[in-house]
Amino acid sequence: MLAETFLKGGAYCRPLMARDGLADALVDPTVAKIEALGGIVETGARVRSLEISGNRVAALDRADGGIVLGPRDPVIVALPPTRARDLVPGLTTPDDGEAIVNAHFRLSAPPPPFPAGAVALGVLGGAAQWIFVRDRIASITISAPGPLAQADDAALLPRLWGETRQALALPDDAHYLAGRIIKERRAVFDQSPAGVSRRPEARTPIANLLLAGDWIDTGLPATIESALRAGNRAGALARMLSA
Ligand SMILES: Cc1cc2nc3c(=O)[nH]c(=O)nc-3n(C[C@H](O)[C@H](O)[C@H](O)COP(=O)(O)OP(=O)(O)OC[C@H]3O[C@@H](n4cnc5c(N)ncnc54)[C@H](O)[C@@H]3O)c2cc1C
Structure with a gap:
């Protein structure tokens, strides 16, 4: 983080503020883009478990009905780390950190x-x-x-x-x-040296399952920038998996 900011000079140290709020700056444009590409955004739709068959995620289980995946469909789990642990077998992540x-x-x-x-x-x-x-x-x-x-x-x-x-x-x-x-209370993941050593890569041992979220090993602290970098990485890998 220091190498990407202070060591590069003042132009790389300027805080960016969402003028009218994060919804205007990030959320609404993202939802519009996803929908323009034919995607669907659903909120309040908690995933309860992943159905794993062989070495692949075959379906997502939700209270209001599951989603069955096609043979080339990748899954990106982008939940907070301790929630991701509940879904992904054997996953190591940092614990919850400071409020x-x-x-x-x-x-x-x-x-x-x-x-x-x-x-x-x-x-x-x-x-x-x-x-x-x-x-x-x-x-x-x-x-x-x-x-x-x-x-x-x-x-x-x-x-x-x-x-x-x-x-x-x-x-x-x-x-x-x-x-x-x-x-x-669970605002950021544990960023102590012990916590940081538990940040995983985007790839998992399950062939079509990828991870995203600010707690992935991006080299950045628990910030929106880290979440974006992790999302970009997972997106690039997902494109390769579904090609
Ligand atoms: C009060 C506060 C202030 C902050 N200020 C800043 C700041 O100024 N600058 C900055 O860069 N960062 C800031 N952060 C950190 C920033 O919010 C995080 O780094 C960022 O939101 C992480 O994004 P994410 O996509 O990894 O996770 P999240 O934004 O936590 O998204 C995870 C999503 O998963 C959903 N979810 C959980 N369980 C399930 C489930 N079972 N099924 C389906 N969905 C589920 C959650 O509802 C949530 O929407 C702040 C955080 C807090 C709490």
């Missing part, structure tokens, strides 16, 4: 812009780490929050609001219209 806590505050008016046109504010010496503002919503991110992941939302909200108010240079008596804490 991420987010707080979102709806403000009565957009706050003053950040200094020097910055897109995010880094907070030092507080519980909050990063503050992002989109119109009237201020969002706070805390990665690897430690005991804060267990903290009561009712106690966390005023604490984070105090830091946010101060960082955004809002008056002492400023208050938010609505506030919400979202705790993602």
Whole structure:
């Protein structure tokens, strides 16, 4: 990751922000592309198990009916690592790692812009780490929050609001219209040296079964970039398998 960013210079270190949200930037265009190519996107359709016959996945089992695969069909399992382990026999993956806590505050008016046109504010010496503002919503991110992941939302909200108010240079008596804490307990996979040593390749011993997801051995940390790189690799291998 360092070789691909810092060592290549400033142009490779620029954070990219989804202007209107990840749905606009990534999800909607991807779904449109898949559908334009004749694919189908189904959500809320949990795969319960893989039916393996010989050395191939023959079918996917779901509560609402399975999918039977053709002889040249590849399967890419792109679930979180511990879920993938439930489906794929003998698979080694990193365990679940750190949580991420987010707080979102709806403000009565957009706050003053950040200094020097910055897109995010880094907070030092507080519980909050990063503050992002989109119109009237201020969002706070805390990665690897430690005991804060267990903290009561009712106690966390005023604490984070105090830091946010101060960082955004809002008056002492400023208050938010609505506030919400979202705790993602299994936000990233275990990125310790032990966890990283358990990142698998995209190929599996099962002939038509490939893996994707940010936890594949891409060399990148648990990020969207890693998920994209793993997806590209699995896609290229799937094309070879189905050729
Ligand atoms: C709060 C938070 C903030 C983050 N911020 C950033 C950031 O700023 N930048 C960044 O690069 N990364 C960020 N990340 C990390 C980023 O979200 C992940 O790296 C990325 O989503 C991984 O993509 P993925 O496709 O591997 O897995 P996921 O996005 O986790 O997708 C896996 C999918 O599998 C589905 N699934 C699970 N079980 C089943 C089943 N049995 N059958 C069918 N489907 C199933 C899940 O519903 C899910 O949709 C953040 C993560 C969190 C939680």
